[in-house]
Amino acid sequence: MQEHPRRGRAGRDALSQNTRRTMPHSALPMTEILVVADCWQHEPEAEAVIQRAIAAAAPFVDADVGDAELAVMLTDDSGIRTLNSNWRGIDKPTNVLSFPALQPTAPSRPGDAPRMLGDIAIAYETMRKEADDEGKPFDHHLSHLAVHGFLHLVGYDHETEDEAEAMEALEQDILAQLGIPDPYADRERMD
Numbered sequence: 001m002q003e004h005p006r007r008g009r010a011g012r013d014a015l016s017q018n019t020r021r022t023m024p025h026s027a028l029p030m031t032e033i034l035v036v037a038d039c040w041q042h043e044p045e046a047e048a049v050i051q052r053a054i055a056a057a058a059p060f061v062d063a064d065v066g067d068a069e070l071a072v073m074l075t076d077d078s079g080i081r082t083l084n085s086n087w088r089g090i091d092k093p094t095n096v097l098s099f100p101a102l103q104p105t106a107p108s109r110p111g112d113a114p115r116m117l118g119d120i121a122i123a124y125e126t127m128r129k130e131a132d133d134e135g136k137p138f139d140h141h142l143s144h145l146a147v148h149g150f151l152h153l154v155g156y157d158h159e160t161e162d163e164a165e166a167m168e169a170l171e172q173d174i175l176a177q178l179g180i181p182d183p184y185a186d187r188e189r190m191d
Contacts, residue, residue, distance in 0.1 A: 027066030037076035039124040053146035063154040070117040080123035095126045096145040098152035120149035
């Protein structure tokens with residue numbers, strides 16, 4: 001499981017174009033969205049925004065996701081705080097958590113259930129506050145968090161400087177396809 005996107009990275013522009021790949025895939029993962037907190041009723045387009053973000057991200061990843069499923073849980077700060085505490089030992093809310101599914105070691109047989117990529121949880125209040133504080137449209141920030149969570153499900157991470165730079169560059173490319181400006185452009189770069 002992973003936490004929210006990094007708050008900025010130095011040297012992103014130094015990434016070679018070779019680290020930014022677009023992989024053609026014929027199918028998209030099936031994305032199930034579960035609304036478990038009433039506060040999401042204020043954003044009736046949230047489900048469509050997430051579906052578009054995942055659909056935009058799928059062709060960019062170096063993984064076959066066409067035969068897979070994932071679930072996105074739209075929760076509140078209380079719900080994500082519980083998840084964060086139980087799974088990460090951090091007793092506070094966060095914006096997004098990803099829970100990649102364990103992948104079977106043996107190949108699937110025809111007729112088996114679809115392969116699970118994992119689950120993503122997004123907290124309304126934290127996400128709303130971040131969008132407002134950063135002067136971003138709600139749907140842009142929601143798209144970013146959905147893309148970020150999806151990338152974690154397919155193996156991307158930001159534990160090292162190089163991983164963070166590569167993941168953020170990929171997020172920027174995906175979001176650009178959706179007409180969303182670079183989410184890291186106005187953030188102070190940290191070393």
